[in-house]
Amino acid sequence: MGSGCAAHSSSSSSKWVMENGDEPHVLAVDDNIIDRKLVEKLLKNSSCKVTTAENGPRALEFLYGTFNGTGSKVNMVITDYCMPGMTGYELLKKIKESSATKEVPVVIMSSENIPTRINKCLEEGAQMFILKPLKQSDVKKLTCQLMNCKG
Amino acid sequence: MDGVAQLRRQFAEYTNSLFQEGILNQQFNQLQQLQDESNPNFVFEVVSLFFQDSERLLNELAIVLIQENINFRKVDAHVHQLKGSSSSIGANRVQDACIAFKRYCEAQNIEGCLKCLQQVKTEYFLVKNKLEAFFKMEQQLSAASQSGSK
Numbered sequence: 001m002g003s004g005c006a007a008h009s010s011s012s013s014s015k016w017v018m019e020n021g022d023e024p025h026v027l028a029v030d031d032n033i034i035d036r037k038l039v040e041k042l043l044k045n046s047s048c049k050v051t052t053a054e055n056g057p058r059a060l061e062f063l064y065g066t067f068n069g070t071g072s073k074v075n076m077v078i079t080d081y082c083m084p085g086m087t088g089y090e091l092l093k094k095i096k097e098s099s100a101t102k103e104v105p106v107v108i109m110s111s112e113n114i115p116t117r118i119n120k121c122l123e124e125g126a127q128m129f130i131l132k133p134l135k136q137s138d139v140k141k142l143t144c145q146l147m148n149c150k151g
Numbered sequence: 152m153d154g155v156a157q158l159r160r161q162f163a164e165y166t167n168s169l170f171q172e173g174i175l176n177q178q179f180n181q182l183q184q185l186q187d188e189s190n191p192n193f194v195f196e197v198v199s200l201f202f203q204d205s206e207r208l209l210n211e212l213a214i215v216l217i218q219e220n221i222n223f224r225k226v227d228a229h230v231h232q233l234k235g236s237s238s239s240i241g242a243n244r245v246q247d248a249c250i251a252f253k254r255y256c257e258a259q260n261i262e263g264c265l266k267c268l269q270q271v272k273t274e275y276f277l278v279k280n281k282l283e284a285f286f287k288m289e290q291q292l293s294a295a296s297q298s299g300s301k
Contacts, residue, residue, distance in 0.1 A: 034200050034236040041185050041193060084228065111235055133178045133239045136185065 024146045025049045025072050029059040029079035029091065030109070035132070039078065039109075042134055046143040056086030060094060067100055074104060076127075076146055081110035081117065089121060096125045107142060109134065155295050162288045169285065174278055179241030198282055201240050205275055208233045212268055216261075226264060227256045233271065244274040 026048045028039045036052045043050045051071065053059035059077065066074055077095060081088040088108050095101045105127040110117065118129045127145075130138050169175045186193040208229045215225045234249035248271040255263030 032232055032235050032239075033204055034197060034239050037197055037200060038182075038185075038239050041190065044189075045185060045187070082231065111238060132235070133181070133241075135178075135181050 023049045024075040027051050027074045027077045029053045031083045042139040046139050056091040076105045078107040158292045162292050176241045176243040242278045248274045
């Protein structure tokens with residue numbers, strides 16, 4: 001069975017706050033244009049509304065903007081780990097450091113299966129770590145969690 | 152003689168050969184499964200993006216590698232991108248060639264890098280040719296099926 005998609009989850013439960021009946025709004029961050037298109041389709045196929053960003057700073061700009069009424073509330077961020085400039089890990093930290101955004105679940109994607117990297121991300125509060133290339137089953141798992149939040 | 156059935160069989164055989172020869176892997180199937188009525192050209196669009204982006208990266212790599220003082224960080228960054236996108240569309244041999252390329256890059260082995268660039272180019276143009284033929288056949292099959300020939 002192919003590349004062995006490993007999805008690692010943190011053990012802490014978190015309230016993935018969702019408005020009833022709404023589609024989850026996911027912010028997908030990746031510097032690779034092909035991967036952005038792919039993750040967008042995967043998420044749309046799982047009934048999510050998607051905004052994409054090509055780097056961390058743009059993602060943060062968008063995320064903070066939603067608190068000022070620009071764009072609808074983001075229910076989850078999914079980000080690539082390896083990005084030039086701000087890495088996915090650094091983006092995760094920034095999201096978790098701010099009281100305004102720290103409740104937003106953050107999922108990290110990476111093409112490399114490095115246990116220390118995975119642990120580092122989970123310790124910093126990542127909801128899940130997914131190996132690339134992404135498959136539909138990975139994203140379904142994610143969005144199921146997001147929509148079935150029982151608090 | 153059922154022309155459509157023959158086309159269909161040829162298309163299936165051709166597609167199958169791409170997997171058999173390791174040019175494509177299961178990730179390409181994943182892409183195909185994502186295609187639906189809301190986005191009937193999804194695979195074609197993603198692959199087209201891949202072609203554009205890969206050629207850009209190959210050009211960049213050629214430029215970086217002819218410099219007197221090679222910036223291996225740049226080389227690595229470009230190869231990383233190409234490895235990522237080839238992996239995402241299931242371009243198996245391109246991905247493998249990138250993995251080898253990364254190793255030579257990490258070792259700062261110029262000759263190794265140059266050889267790898269050639270190898271990646273070869274694999275890239277191979278998959279490009281194959282996929283272009285794939286889309287052409289798919290289009291022919293679609294047209295023939297629609298023209299109502301039984």
